[in-house]
Amino acid sequence: MAKGEIVLGCLAPHPPHVVYAENPEQNEPFSEGGWEALRWGYNMLARKLKEVDYDCIVVLTPHWQTYIGNHFLGLERFQNISVDPIFPNLFRFHHDIKVDVELSEAMQRSAEEAGIVSMMMRNPDFRVDYGTIVSCHMMNPDWDKPIVTISSNRSTHYYSDEVMNEQASALGRAVSKAIEESGKKVVLVASHSLSHRHFVTEAPLPEDMSREHIYNHSQYVWDMKVIEMMREGKMKEVIEILPEMIEQTMAEAEGGGLTWMMAAMGMPDYPAEIYGYQSVIGTGNVIAAWDPNSATRALVL
């Protein structure tokens, strides 16, 4: 069997606003649009993915929060309605998700062998979190590939950002080993924003773009700094300064997604593809991808 590989890594933020703005048939509310810089970026990334040969999408999401290690989806299908607890006015999404349980179990075993506390989730009534659904829908609106969701361990809160970095890195290495041994081609997704301070009020028409801007300039400066480092292929350095960024911008990377993905990909030293940056209800969001294949890696923006 050929060695499995990670064929693409994507930083894919999940504000439900972008799905709301797309008006897919699965989502109940109707919008007049909005957040085009992000949506068009996602559309471009989705087109690239159509050209990529892959078997499965593996997502680490901060909206499945676990305190007892990392949990892995362990059933083949989840059909339900996902209602966002924070923005229920924007996101009530009917979904039918297929899971690659074989790969999920292999990754969980590998995590356990590496000494990481972990568990399979086998309750059929479990609702897949909206972070997973938003990122996956925007990257693959046809939903024609199986996924695996990995929960976010709350080590930032229980210990520190540095401990989170260590633990998420260990998880990344364990997941990478399992993917290699599986013989599968996998797309990794870190589902989260960069700076993450929200406005606590909402415009009467949420998609009124005359009201949308970053929460404050300090958040913007941090976001731009990190994006510049992504362009320069300095991912080891990004992960190293992440604790400071999290502290100063409440960055959603605190859930471990970016650290996990970069560790699984061996801390890329090549440029990231940047697909778009925009604020959503004050938070800073970039869509970025790391393509290990230099022949298909592109300068997008």
Place this chain on the structure above:
Amino acid sequence: MAESPDIRLGLYVPPHPHPLLAPEQNEGWGRLRDAFDTCRQRIEESGADLIMIYSTTWPSIIGHQIQAHPSPVFTHVDDDFHFLGSMEYEFKMDAEFAECFRDCCEERGLQARTVAYDGFPIDTGSVVALKLLNPDNRIPACIVSSNVYSNRAEQIVLGKACRDAISNLGRKVAVVVVASLSNRMFTEHIEPSEDRIHSAKDDEWNQKILEFFEDGRLEDISQLSRDIQGQIRVSKVVAYKPAWWMAATMGQHNNYEGEVLAYEALHGAGGAVIQLTPSEKGIGDKEFDEDDVEHYHGDRGVLDKGMI
């Protein structure tokens, strides 16, 4: 303002699903379950016609969200403890009260909205509390969220807005706060028989807080909230908010009969079932360090100042 609100009793109960789903697996979880059952009777006997829940496991961002679906139905599964089983629910909500509470919040300067959507994910803590305290839906309920960014002033005003709504509609209310005491859980799997409070320090602080509760010193606990946050709360959120809201909703004093019905570990966290009943015989007020506040003025543009 209408006459003073008719609050029959207050309860402080833990959010974890173990007393609902697995009371037989650990004696302590069983004792918490018994305490919930006792509180169910107490609520019935109190003549309350509304159960008002503040849940620390329902975070919000756009101000304060208030559950207003008249009969939410779903099957809930906890993020961590999914292996203990599913929680099917069908609740009866007091939508009229929810609307009034929202209006009262807005009158005091708070951002608030009701939510009434099929399939809305009611949080673990609220589901556990309502299923155990009100299994037959005999009494309509209301649930309010915990805003992730809110701090003391906002929580105090939220409690006062709740009092306004109770007075305006003349409800007879059982106030329920769903929160742990110390909230550090074990980060590994443990056998049910191995459960204990995570550390001696957490246990000592919990015992001290329980002494205050037993003496009916709710306002004193509210005043100690920041110390409690620093000492025994994992920094998931910026502050230990439930005591602020509970004290503000119940009248900001120390005049209650307090009873600790159970105190046990829940995967390491401090879980207590506590009843406070308004009384003439309380311990009286000590000096209070923190200001009182009637109206919420937001961050008053603090972050805009000093911008270039």
